[in-house]
Amino acid sequence: MIYRFVVGTLVLISSLPTLALEIDAYRLVDLSHSYGENTLYWPTSPTAFEKQQLAYGISDGGWFYSAYSVCTPEHGGTHIDAPIHFSAGGDSTEKIPLESLLAQAYIIDVSKKAAADRNYRLTADDVREFEKEHGEISAGTIVLMRTDWSNHWPDAISYLGDDTPGDASKLQFPGFGAEATKILTEERKVAMLGVDTASVDYGKSQDFIVHRIGAAQGVANLENLTNLDQLPATGVTIIALPMKIEGGSGGPVRVVALVPMYLREVLRVIAEASENTESEIASATTANAERFFAI
Numbered sequence: 001m002i003y004r005f006v007v008g009t010l011v012l013i014s015s016l017p018t019l020a021l022e023i024d025a026y027r028l029v030d031l032s033h034s035y036g037e038n039t040l041y042w043p044t045s046p047t048a049f050e051k052q053q054l055a056y057g058i059s060d061g062g063w064f065y066s067a068y069s070v071c072t073p074e075h076g077g078t079h080i081d082a083p084i085h086f087s088a089g090g091d092s093t094e095k096i097p098l099e100s101l102l103a104q105a106y107i108i109d110v111s112k113k114a115a116a117d118r119n120y121r122l123t124a125d126d127v128r129e130f131e132k133e134h135g136e137i138s139a140g141t142i143v144l145m146r147t148d149w150s151n152h153w154p155d156a157i158s159y160l161g162d163d164t165p166g167d168a169s170k171l172q173f174p175g176f177g178a179e180a181t182k183i184l185t186e187e188r189k190v191a192m193l194g195v196d197t198a199s200v201d202y203g204k205s206q207d208f209i210v211h212r213i214g215a216a217q218g219v220a221n222l223e224n225l226t227n228l229d230q231l232p233a234t235g236v237t238i239i240a241l242p243m244k245i246e247g248g249s250g251g252p253v254r255v256v257a258l259v260p261m262y263l264r265e266v267l268r269v270i271a272e273a274s275e276n277t278e279s280e281i282a283s284a285t286t287a288n289a290e291r292f293f294a295i
């Protein structure tokens, strides 16, 4: 009886589109690396992250005051690629629609394959297998490829495969494959791709075909993400807000994942409406609820 009530409530709650956003109902996961002196940039980047102290200490007025100036190439650290990065008519950074930057996400886990082959590329079969288990990927969503490469950050040799300044010809790390990218961007029409490596194209790429396929479809990319191992495969909302650079081809981005804690919320609602305690209801339903929602 309790089980039926819970399932009915789960269905009801999951079908309510107009619920106010209650942050307490989500686990927040930071998917961005900090910017600092260890931030990794493409080997051909002429500069890296620069932070200069303008003031630090007790001011003439007697209060503490600190301020810095910062300077960074767009494409280093956790950053976004605007479509114009690889498509002449594509949106520049400030024009990327907010609907692309705040969207539902799917996380395709190929960490085991990447661990076995550091030049692994996401295949069309990987996408099909994911969809067989989780359903077809919806338009306007974000697809994140999880390799767990962020564990190597910020060691340039293990993360990028090579740290020769000015030479990007010997890089080795995983990325998306061309066929998988075509399915995701041309057929499924996702809004954004993301990866926990330095590039959506794998390190060996010299033609940046994944960037080109996606940019032609107006797709933006998130690169150098972290903490993807803390996300379930589906049900996640991503908020990825880059610095709003006019005419930019990308830029630093703070990416946050909202992972719903439906079970906790449902238990609270049911406990309030019934004479059972949360723990009694939980022990009767947890296993079933977890099957419905990747908690």
Ligand SMILES: [Zn+2]
Binding pocket: 075, 076, 079, 080, 081, 223, 250
């Ligand atoms: Zn980039």
